[in-house]
Amino acid sequence: xxxxxEMGLLRWRDLEARGMPRSELQLRVRMGSLxxxxxxxxxxxxxxFPAAAVAARRVPxxxxxxxxxxxxHGLSREEPDKVWMAIDEKARKPRWEEPPLQVVRFSGxxxxxxxxxxxxxxxxVPVYSVAKTVADLFKYRGKLGYPIAVRAxxxxxxxxxxxxxxxxxxxxxxxxxxxxxxxxxxxxxxxxPDLARxxxxxxxREAERESSRAALRAGPLPGTEDMELE
Numbered sequence: 244x245x246x247x248x249e250m251g252l253l254r255w256r257d258l259e260a261r262g263m264p265r266s267e268l269q270l271r272v273r274m275g276s277l278x279x280x281x282x283x284x285x286x287x288x289x290x291x292f293p294a295a296a297v298a299a300r301r302v303p304x305x306x307x308x309x310x311x312x313x314x315x316h317g318l319s320r321e322e323p324d325k326v327w328m329a330i331d332e333k334a335r336k337p338r339w340e341e342p343p344l345q346v347v348r349f350s351g352x353x354x355x356x357x358x359x360x361x362x363x364x365x366x367x368v369p370v371y372s373v374a375k376t377v378a379d380l381f382k383y384r385g386k387l388g389y390p391i392a393v394r395a396x397x398x399x400x401x402x403x404x405x406x407x408x409x410x411x412x413x414x415x416x417x418x419x420x421x422x423x424x425x426x427x428x429x430x431x432x433x434x435x436p437d438l439a440r441x442x443x444x445x446x447x448r449e450a451e452r453e454s455s456r457a458a459l460r461a462g463p464l465p466g467t468e469d470m471e472l473e
Contacts, residue, residue, distance in 0.1 A: 244276055244287070251366040252292060252300040253277070253285045281341060292364050294342035298326040299368035302337050305330050306358055307370040308347060309379055309387065315361055315370045318398050329354060329371070347383070352416045373399045374409035381419040393426050400430060401437055403445035 246261070247253045258268060268285065271277040277285045280297055295311050311327040313319040325345040330336070332348040357375030360367050371379065377399050380392035399405050407427070414420040430438060 244271065247271075247277060247285070247287050251286065251290060251364065252280065252296060254300060255283050281339065290364070292366060293322055294326050295322060296363040296366040296368055298328060298342050298344055299363075300366065301339070302328060302330065302344075304334065305337075305369070306354075307368060308349075308376065309383060310391075312371050312376040312379075313391075313395060315363065315368070316373050316376065316404065318373070318376075318395055318404070353382075356416055357413060372405070372409070372413075374405040375413045375417075377405070377410060378413035378417040378419055378423070381414070381422050382417045384422065396423065396426055397430055397434075401434060401441050403441035403448070406442065406445065 246257065246263075250257060253268070255265065255268075258265060268277065272279060272285065275288055278288045280286050280292070281301060284297065284300055286292060295307055295315065299305065299307060305328040307315055307327065308329040309327040310319065310323040310325075314322050325343040327345045327347065329347050329349045331354060332350040334348075336346055337344060357372045358369050359372050361370050362368075377392065377395050380387060380395050384392050396410070399410070400407065410423070410427070411420065414423045
């Protein structure tokens, strides 16, 4: 139960990796402590999880992408009706009805680059970064349309969620530099001052995060190791 509380969504393999018998999990289900979410996946009875978190746990090598990635990053207000997930072009397609899944196939750097881990209700899930997601949206503009890609491009830059350099790098990986360039030029021309302020704020946030990480790596200040709170 401690493991279930920590992980949020529990799989068979999580028990097997720790040498725990399946009978213990089945006992907890009969007692009502755990609830079955899907085949091979359980949650503590009082927890609820979005479809994206459930799908991410059911497809260990999948990466949340496109519309679902926008939602995870807060660039879309509502979770899409299907979970968008990228898998390797040679991987077997998951076959289930719940949660509804929209699979896309990536390969090479388009599959492996730009993966981050974010928490959805305490469940760590793999998702493509903001810059990678914008590039992917331009790549799938034929299926999803230009408006969602152009809107995501503007939101990402003007909120300081990524840099122009990151966008151009992933545009190169996804081979959409030519398609993205005109819209990027329009933002630069029309919103130059706003773009500069967003970039300054982004750099400041990154510097603050790096400072915090450096402090954690350095450990406690000398002479404070044995200090206790009164």
